[in-house]
Amino acid sequence: MLNIPQLPLEDIVTKGVNWLTNHLSGLFNLMQHVGQTVMDGMTNALVAVPMPLMIAGITLIAILTTPKKYGFPLFTFVGLAIIANQNLWDDLMSTLTLVIMASIISLVIGIPLGIITAKSPKTAAVVKPILDFMQTMPGFVYLIPAVAFFGIGVVPGVFASIIFALPPMVRMTDLGIRQVPVSLVEAADSFGSTTWQKLIKLELPSARNTILAGANQTIMLALSMVVTASMIGAPGLGRGVLSAVQHANIGSGFVNGLGLVILAIIIDRFTQKLNSKPGEKAETKPWKRWTILATLVVMIGGGVVNAVTTKKETGQRVNLGYVEWDSEVASTNVLAESLKQHGYNVTMTPLDNAVLWQSVANGQVDASLSAWLPITHKTLYDKFKNDVNVLGSNLKGAKTGLVVPDYMNVNSIEDLTNQADKTITGIEPGAGEMASAKKTLSSYTNLNGWQLQGSSSGAMAIALDKAYKAKKDIVVTGWSPHWMFSKYHLKYLADPKGTMGRGESINTFTRKGLKKENPKLEKVLDKFHWSKDDMESVMLAIQNGKSPKEAANNWLKSHQKLADSWYQ
Amino acid sequence: MAKVEIKHLTKIFGKRPKAALKMVKQNKSKNEIVEKTGSTVGVYDINMSIEEGEIFVIMGLSGSGKSTLIRLLNRLIEPTDGQLFIDGQEITKFNKKQMLDIRRKKMSMVFQNFGLFPHRTLLENTEYGLEIQGVDKAERRKRAEKALDNAKLLSFKDQYPSQLSGGMQQRVGLARALTNDPDILLMDEAFSALDPLVRGEMQEELLDLQANVRKTIIFITHDLNEALHIGDHIAIMKDGQLQQVGTGEEILTNPANEYVETFIGGVDRTKVLTAESIMIPALTTNIAVDGPTVALRKMSDEEVSGLVAVDRNRKLLGYLSSDSAVSARRERKSLTEVIAEMPTVSLDTLIADIMPIIYDSQTPVAVIDSNNRVKGVIIRGAVIEALADTEGDDENA
Numbered sequence: 001m002l003n004i005p006q007l008p009l010e011d012i013v014t015k016g017v018n019w020l021t022n023h024l025s026g027l028f029n030l031m032q033h034v035g036q037t038v039m040d041g042m043t044n045a046l047v048a049v050p051m052p053l054m055i056a057g058i059t060l061i062a063i064l065t066t067p068k069k070y071g072f073p074l075f076t077f078v079g080l081a082i083i084a085n086q087n088l089w090d091d092l093m094s095t096l097t098l099v100i101m102a103s104i105i106s107l108v109i110g111i112p113l114g115i116i117t118a119k120s121p122k123t124a125a126v127v128k129p130i131l132d133f134m135q136t137m138p139g140f141v142y143l144i145p146a147v148a149f150f151g152i153g154v155v156p157g158v159f160a161s162i163i164f165a166l167p168p169m170v171r172m173t174d175l176g177i178r179q180v181p182v183s184l185v186e187a188a189d190s191f192g193s194t195t196w197q198k199l200i201k202l203e204l205p206s207a208r209n210t211i212l213a214g215a216n217q218t219i220m221l222a223l224s225m226v227v228t229a230s231m232i233g234a235p236g237l238g239r240g241v242l243s244a245v246q247h248a249n250i251g252s253g254f255v256n257g258l259g260l261v262i263l264a265i266i267i268d269r270f271t272q273k274l275n276s277k278p279g280e281k282a283e284t285k286p287w288k289r290w291t292i293l294a295t296l297v298v299m300i301g302g303g304v305v306n307a308v309t310t311k312k313e314t315g316q317r318v319n320l321g322y323v324e325w326d327s328e329v330a331s332t333n334v335l336a337e338s339l340k341q342h343g344y345n346v347t348m349t350p351l352d353n354a355v356l357w358q359s360v361a362n363g364q365v366d367a368s369l370s371a372w373l374p375i376t377h378k379t380l381y382d383k384f385k386n387d388v389n390v391l392g393s394n395l396k397g398a399k400t401g402l403v404v405p406d407y408m409n410v411n412s413i414e415d416l417t418n419q420a421d422k423t424i425t426g427i428e429p430g431a432g433e434m435a436s437a438k439k440t441l442s443s444y445t446n447l448n449g450w451q452l453q454g455s456s457s458g459a460m461a462i463a464l465d466k467a468y469k470a471k472k473d474i475v476v477t478g479w480s481p482h483w484m485f486s487k488y489h490l491k492y493l494a495d496p497k498g499t500m501g502r503g504e505s506i507n508t509f510t511r512k513g514l515k516k517e518n519p520k521l522e523k524v525l526d527k528f529h530w531s532k533d534d535m536e537s538v539m540l541a542i543q544n545g546k547s548p549k550e551a552a553n554n555w556l557k558s559h560q561k562l563a564d565s566w567y568q
Numbered sequence: 569m570a571k572v573e574i575k576h577l578t579k580i581f582g583k584r585p586k587a588a589l590k591m592v593k594q595n596k597s598k599n600e601i602v603e604k605t606g607s608t609v610g611v612y613d614i615n616m617s618i619e620e621g622e623i624f625v626i627m628g629l630s631g632s633g634k635s636t637l638i639r640l641l642n643r644l645i646e647p648t649d650g651q652l653f654i655d656g657q658e659i660t661k662f663n664k665k666q667m668l669d670i671r672r673k674k675m676s677m678v679f680q681n682f683g684l685f686p687h688r689t690l691l692e693n694t695e696y697g698l699e700i701q702g703v704d705k706a707e708r709r710k711r712a713e714k715a716l717d718n719a720k721l722l723s724f725k726d727q728y729p730s731q732l733s734g735g736m737q738q739r740v741g742l743a744r745a746l747t748n749d750p751d752i753l754l755m756d757e758a759f760s761a762l763d764p765l766v767r768g769e770m771q772e773e774l775l776d777l778q779a780n781v782r783k784t785i786i787f788i789t790h791d792l793n794e795a796l797h798i799g800d801h802i803a804i805m806k807d808g809q810l811q812q813v814g815t816g817e818e819i820l821t822n823p824a825n826e827y828v829e830t831f832i833g834g835v836d837r838t839k840v841l842t843a844e845s846i847m848i849p850a851l852t853t854n855i856a857v858d859g860p861t862v863a864l865r866k867m868s869d870e871e872v873s874g875l876v877a878v879d880r881n882r883k884l885l886g887y888l889s890s891d892s893a894v895s896a897r898r899e900r901k902s903l904t905e906v907i908a909e910m911p912t913v914s915l916d917t918l919i920a921d922i923m924p925i926i927y928d929s930q931t932p933v934a935v936i937d938s939n940n941r942v943k944g945v946i947i948r949g950a951v952i953e954a955l956a957d958t959e960g961d962d963e964n965a
Binding site: 183184187188189191192194201202206208 | 685
């Protein structure tokens with residue numbers, strides 16, 4: 001083997017992104033702020049339009065633009081009605097905002113860039129490899145700088161979507177313009193067209209269909225990034241899908257996914273309608289145009305009326321961040337419902353664990369209840385301890401460790417030899433527990449040759465369920481409180497070296513400035529605590545089919561006293 | 569002064585024009601030059617002048633550089649070397665803006681595949697030239713409609729090009745070019761994509777147009793028949809170089825080199841060659857002086873069976889056959905009484921037009937000038953010989 005030292009590629013990229021984050025923070029903050037405001041406004045406007053009015057309006061437009069065919073209007077109506085029926089309307093509008101924003105920006109950047117690459121071989125030589133790179137790089141990768149630059153929320157979601165969705169726009173514009181027949185370009189030149197006249201009067205109209213096909217692809221790609229972007233807090237249907245994946249909830253995953261499919265088909269058909277050959281284009285009759293316009297006006301009017309007559313939401317805003325673990329879903333919902341009862345305007349943002357810590361550290365999320373300390377989230381705590389306030393435990397007696405069904409006759413990690421295909425079934429790779437498990441693998445000599453299989457907390461639960469029913473060996477990274485201890489007979493493996501943590505507590509942590517800005521809220525958060533039994537009862541209720549909100553409210557009702565104590 | 573004057577115009581495509589230029593001067597072939605230098609000679613050292621109001625045809629086979637040459641004229645292709653004068657102005661020195669002006673006002677182009685914009689209606693296509701000049705809408709509509717009306721296409725003005733036949737599309741192309749009212753029309757194989765019938769019609773229309781408006785038309789074709797039919801002057805190109813410039817007649821009767829000779833071999837001569845080029849000297853008898861005996865003596869000396877009867881001034885009187893001369897001698901009649909009528913053609917009558925005459929006639933055909941003077945005769949053998957040269961070329965007709 002040649003002895004070539006490893007290139008510090010990771011370091012270089014990290015330093016580069018850090019440099020950008022530090023030096024352009026003003027710009028990024030401004031973009032985040034403006035973007036967030038615009039998109040919140042847009043979502044609010046869309047949501048303000050009464051749902052029945054919007055469904056009727058879009059269906060009417062579908063009817064008017066699809067002469068003599070009823071399939072598409074029918075699909076539009078039924079599809080939107082299903083989404084509304086499943087209570088996904090607000091999510092749909094958030095998704096729509098993200099898609100519209102990402103698509104518009106992709107068009108605004110992509111079309112001119114495509115024109116430039118078509119006209120200048122030198123630019124094309126530089127831009128095309130970058131496009132290849134952008135398109136092949138997994139979409140997840142863009143989430144990391146997106147969070148570094150813009151934090152969490154819809155703006156980084158749009159950022160990541162644009163990078164992912166831009167290439168086809170540039171490519172197709174470039175292609176469309178290059179494909180304009182030479183004889184037409186010569187004809188335009190021979191009559192003395194300037195470059196601009198040629199572009200506007202010949203090249204863009206000729207390339208129109210190709211460009212629209214590119215726009216269609218761009219929109220579809222932006223839509224496909226919605227799910228990925230939800231990992232960093234972009235609201236919408238993606239969140240439902242992601243949560244369903246993390247809890248291995250097939251039904252919810254399907255319903256949210258179906259919402260995306262319906263949206264995608266509707267957008268796709270509408271954009272394809274713009275695409276037609278000259279001469280074949282059936283002229284839209286004026287009355288149809290006027291009706292479409294009138295429909296839009298009525299829809300907007302309905303939105304305005306609705307917005308004016310609806311009481312403005314009052315109360316202080318609180319943004320609670322959490323990770324889609326069953327335990328945190330329970331605690332965060334309980335606190336959120338309780339805070340709502342006390343007049344707070346609560347937003348719950350599901351995030352990846354590492355992103356959550358970063359978001360609290362940079363102040364985008366007010367608080368989270370999910371710090372497992374001192375072991376499980378040690379690495380994150382060490383990284384961010386100067387930028388967050390850890391208020392202390394909200395639940396004691398939490399525990400993490402390797403868990404097996406109690407029909408397996410191992411009792412200690414040291415007893416493990418070749419059970420369960422030498423595999424530990426883990427959860428999300430970013431979770432603190434996974435770091436502990438990794439450490440455990442290297443600390444115990446008998447675990448030589450064992451591997452840690454990352455997945456999600458939901459997938460882990462399913463794997464456990466399957467193995468349990470078949471009475472097969474399985475070793476999982478487990479934690480309590482967790483409903484699985486109520487459902488199955490399980491046991492923790494003894495951990496003589498203590499690498500998986502010994503008795504932990506779940507802690508509340510807040511952003512640095514919260515204490516000063518809102519001492520009252522800080523106090524509530526500080527006082528929030530409950531027991532392992534409380535949490536498990538909520539978790540089990542959710543596991544048995546109650547919605548998290550409902551389960552939280554039920555618990556609050558029967559534990560009024562404890563809940564009240566948080567506000568004293 | 570010539571309308572267009574071309575001096576040493578040269579275009580070399582590719583990276584090493586100097587090396588290529590050197591090889592052209594050594595008379596190397598195009599293929600050899602491409603192989604050695606990677607450069608293609610588009611056109612090389614073209615010199616010619618085009619008069620105002622004439623149809624100047626540039627012809628040659630594919631790859632001869634004729635399309636490059638026409639694009640050099642309006643600088644859609646930038647020349648490598650040489651000068652180009654239009655109305656005495658050296659437009660090769662013009663800047664971009666001046667060039668735009670030339671293209672907008674002075675020259676318009678018609679393309680082989682029509683070059684119509686598919687996303688625009690016929691009217692919008694026709695007014696394009698005026699539109700980009702910023703002419704206001706009412707005015708340009710009016711002029712475009714007039715041009716379409718002249719092309720008998722006004723009722724189709726709101727159709728799209730794809731809804732029209734090739735011939736109609738090309739009429740739109742021509743109308744679009746004419747809407748600008750240019751001095752010079754550049755036509756790049758304008759009729760080559762049309763079927764032969766429509767093509768013939770378009771040629772006639774172009775000639776009609778030329779008779780009315782007197783534009784200077786530079787017409788490119790690879791079809792010699794088309795060139796001979798419409799061209800006042802014809803330039804023949806090969807491998808980017810000019811072989812010969814002249815009238816159709818000059819090129820046919822006096823090809824400058826072997827290439828031109830081979831090139832014109834393919835033409836339908838019956839539509840090009842005139843009586844003058846196939847007539848033979850007439851054997852005459854001045855019947856005011858000669859009697860039957862003299863006439864018969866002449867016939868036996870020349871081994872023919874008839875003579876052209878003329879008067880003192882060599883004006884045509886008729887045809888004297890040996891039979892008539894014999895009967896005149898027997899019956900003692902004067903020759904004037906026995907001569908038969910003789911079909912006549914003028915010097916510039918096309919062979920194609922002579923054929924039916926000679927087919928019906930018992931006698932040779934006399935070729936006469938405008939004063940009825942006999943210049944020669946055409947016998948069947950000469951026509952057959954002329955036809956033999958055009959064997960197998962009927963599809964070019």
